[in-house]
Amino acid sequence: MASVSRYDIRDIGLAPEGVRRIEWADRQMPVLRAIRDRFARDRPLAGLRIAACLHVTTETANLMRTLQAGGADVLLCGSNPLSTQDETAAALVAEYGIPTFAIRGEDHDSYYAHIEAACDHRPQLTMDDGADVIGVLHSARREQLGTVIAGTEETTTGVLRLKALEREGKLAFPVIAVNEAQTKHLFDNRYGTGQSTLDAIMRSTNTLIAGTRFVVAGYGWCGRGVALRARGMGAQVIVTEVEPVKALEAVMDGFAVMPMLEAASIGDIFVTATGDKHVLAGRHLELLKDGAIIANTGHFNVEIELPALRALAVSSRTVRPSVEEFVLADGRTVYLLAEGRLVNLGAAEGHPATVMDMSFSNQALSAEYAVRNASSLERRVYAVPAEIDREIARVKLATMGVEIDRLTAEQELYLASWDEGT
Numbered sequence: 001m002a003s004v005s006r007y008d009i010r011d012i013g014l015a016p017e018g019v020r021r022i023e024w025a026d027r028q029m030p031v032l033r034a035i036r037d038r039f040a041r042d043r044p045l046a047g048l049r050i051a052a053c054l055h056v057t058t059e060t061a062n063l064m065r066t067l068q069a070g071g072a073d074v075l076l077c078g079s080n081p082l083s084t085q086d087e088t089a090a091a092l093v094a095e096y097g098i099p100t101f102a103i104r105g106e107d108h109d110s111y112y113a114h115i116e117a118a119c120d121h122r123p124q125l126t127m128d129d130g131a132d133v134i135g136v137l138h139s140a141r142r143e144q145l146g147t148v149i150a151g152t153e154e155t156t157t158g159v160l161r162l163k164a165l166e167r168e169g170k171l172a173f174p175v176i177a178v179n180e181a182q183t184k185h186l187f188d189n190r191y192g193t194g195q196s197t198l199d200a201i202m203r204s205t206n207t208l209i210a211g212t213r214f215v216v217a218g219y220g221w222c223g224r225g226v227a228l229r230a231r232g233m234g235a236q237v238i239v240t241e242v243e244p245v246k247a248l249e250a251v252m253d254g255f256a257v258m259p260m261l262e263a264a265s266i267g268d269i270f271v272t273a274t275g276d277k278h279v280l281a282g283r284h285l286e287l288l289k290d291g292a293i294i295a296n297t298g299h300f301n302v303e304i305e306l307p308a309l310r311a312l313a314v315s316s317r318t319v320r321p322s323v324e325e326f327v328l329a330d331g332r333t334v335y336l337l338a339e340g341r342l343v344n345l346g347a348a349e350g351h352p353a354t355v356m357d358m359s360f361s362n363q364a365l366s367a368e369y370a371v372r373n374a375s376s377l378e379r380r381v382y383a384v385p386a387e388i389d390r391e392i393a394r395v396k397l398a399t400m401g402v403e404i405d406r407l408t409a410e411q412e413l414y415l416a417s418w419d420e421g422t
């Protein structure tokens, strides 16, 4: 058993349960496991200080073990106050010797104190999910920017923030946008968010999805996944969008598409997945049916206008774990899940390990790539190299026992030519 002195977690006594759960997830993360084995041999991250700010889950624990196997001196803090699995945090500290700063349900001050602890690690590589560490380094900790070689970013919202920083010419080091890898967003955002969001709604409410009018705000990869799975459960799915091409795609995928002002008075269950703020705003909340369930699966808790909900309510109480009932002035009730934070991690366990296997393989290989290529990378947001993406897909398929065809020499020649026609 390893041990560390720096940490802030709920209860170190939870470690044995955390270890069992981390091992369970690891069984479903064969690609990451293979990378860990290679990292243990090659030590590509030897001596590198990494500050990771990620959801503290069993899957993240296996990524931390992989970075550690590669020789990194890694510290982890949570990337959301409500997503931490306390037993995982305990195991990281007690069993794997990884300084961890995260407590499920922590308040704003504790959350930011933990980000500060990550910065105190004086990272040479940052690994964010939502760009919070990079945000602090670029504002309150600017004197540390020169120490950082590169960063990686896990999620759509974080990549948007980093691209804004880049546009303003203020990004101080290169960042690899892991979210942009196909083996990340096509699977994690779509199938991971799709399944875990439905899982969270069902775990917290035990409501029957079949026959409900289920409103999905946003038809990006996450929204598509939620809409697909809700339809699979028998819901009548309504999509709201602001982007015409995505809206058109939703229409042709067979979903009803309408403005939120129209959907608000029809829906039974609402899930926001846009990355934007006030998608379910006060003017929508006023129209909700009695008993409506509202949840957010986007990164930040700004998609539902919570101050407006509180202002409309005459009382509120917790009626089940992760379910808060708001009674409005006219007697209608509205049920808010997971405080409007990302419901799939707040009220369930986040994406299953099988998809996080690919997301976190991208993280590990992007960290290695960034360190190897540090001298040639500029202060920009980079996509994950296509070769990493393809390699992860190749290995994932192999671990699933799926074989695919190869181009013949004749086919390769044909694809590379322009003069063979009808």
Ligand code: ADE
Pocket (backbone or CB within 6 Å): 054, 055, 056, 057, 058, 059, 060, 192, 345, 349, 350, 351, 352, 353, 356
């Ligand atoms: N984001 C979504 N699901 C996750 C998980 N299981 N672990 C870490 N980050 C996640």
